[in-house]
Amino acid sequence: MITVEVPVPGRSYPAIVGRGARRELPALLPEGTGRVAVVTQRGIGMTADPGVEHRVFHIEAGEDAKTLRTVEYLCRQWATWGLTRADCVVAIGGGMVTDVAGFAAASYHRGVPVVHVATTLLGMVDAAIGGKTGVNLPEGKNLVGAFWQPSAVVCDLEALDTLPARELRGGYGELAKYRFLPGGEGLDDLDLEEQVAQCIRIKAAIVAADEREGGLRAILNYGHTLAHAIETAGEYDLRHGEAVAVGLLYAAALARRLGRISDERVALHHDIVARYELPDRVPEGLDDDKLLSLMGRDKKALDGLTFALDGEDGVEIVTGVDPEIARAALGDVR
Known part of the structure; x- marks a missing residue:
């Protein structure tokens, strides 16, 4: 215990x-x-x-x-x-x-x-x-x-x-998110009890620094901006963790298009999602305009399209993302 x-x-x-x-x-x-x-x-x-x-x-x-x-x-x-x-x-x-x-x-x-x-x-x-x-x-x-x-x-x-x-x-899918947050290195090598405990430690440290999501805590939503849009547009056909897995790959694709991460880092995202046999594509039938509109309503959105994105200094909140770049990144997970 x-x-x-x-x-x-x-x-x-x-x-x-x-x-x-x-x-x-x-x-x-x-x-x-x-x-x-x-x-x-x-x-x-x-x-x-x-x-x-x-x-x-x-x-x-x-x-x-x-x-x-x-x-x-x-x-x-x-x-x-x-x-x-x-x-x-x-x-x-x-x-x-x-x-x-x-x-x-x-x-x-x-x-x-x-x-x-x-x-x-x-x-x-x-x-x-x-x-x-x-x-x-x-x-x-x-x-x-x-x-x-x-x-x-x-x-x-x-x-x-x-x-x-x-x-x-x-x-x-939710556990995979922690692999890219501070303290997530080596998470894959732990047994399940330790994995759960380590995820809690990671989240606890972030919550302690920002209980009411004034800044840092928003990185816990890594992969969630598209995930929530998929869930709403798709009437919750995907489970939350499944949608988060797709959202992680989308966030990686968007970060690459913005010059924040390398192709190798994107590949790591795909490797981790594949390891858990999770979905890696936006479900068919979901319209790009609808998804972009829903992402614009995300709770993090204070200045245009806003995402938690990976980068050289780790996952950060990025505001004012160009809608056309966000749209192009959707094509990367189609």
Whole structure:
């Protein structure tokens, strides 16, 4: 079992990684917790006993349910039950569950504690860590949300034993991103438990320096600008990690066209994506104009088209990218 401390202003919280880690949940609840609202989905395949009075609230699966309506449903259910600030929310599931439950926890009574029990690889290495929560709008992915740090995160690797192969593979798309961030060198040589822990360490260091994405934290969105556009335009036909894999290759192609990286560096991106047998092309039928429009709405976009791009000094935020160069780079991943 590995414990990684995630520092946030004024405190830190533990992320527990290992097989059977969910059994640590009762000790991870905030002191004095009276009751727990467990948010999960049917078919998750994993439960976790918080050790206090609790009630389970199921939400629907899929990005179509990642909406303000689902947040309203949870908050109204909690109000009916009488949940208070002395209680706690426990989210058990993948990134969709932790995003929605975390946002509902941040909103209900203007904030109740939340603990995330991540059951997917993508959730373990990314979504459950760092306090970003949110839901989708028809206009784009994760456009409404809040920064709300959890009290603890549990990454029980036993959950991955029954994860569908596509879901597990998609998680590697998010993990692949960390290979290009500070501390990601040598990530490929670690066993899975250490890989998850190292990804958490990388993200924790970045979040500690920029909790609310004022600058540095935006590099955690490496590969995500096109990924989110693909997900929205394609009505979430690709899993998030699959879209991120394509987004990584697009970001590399764009960086090469801007003279930021070499052909060899682009090849490394392709090697890593291929290693995990992830998609390497934009799905057919998605229009370039639509994708460019959606990328222009990205949360990072402050001055024209904005991307996290690799370069000699590592991944950086690049603003004001020429739309025609961005369009040409789409051709590189077609």
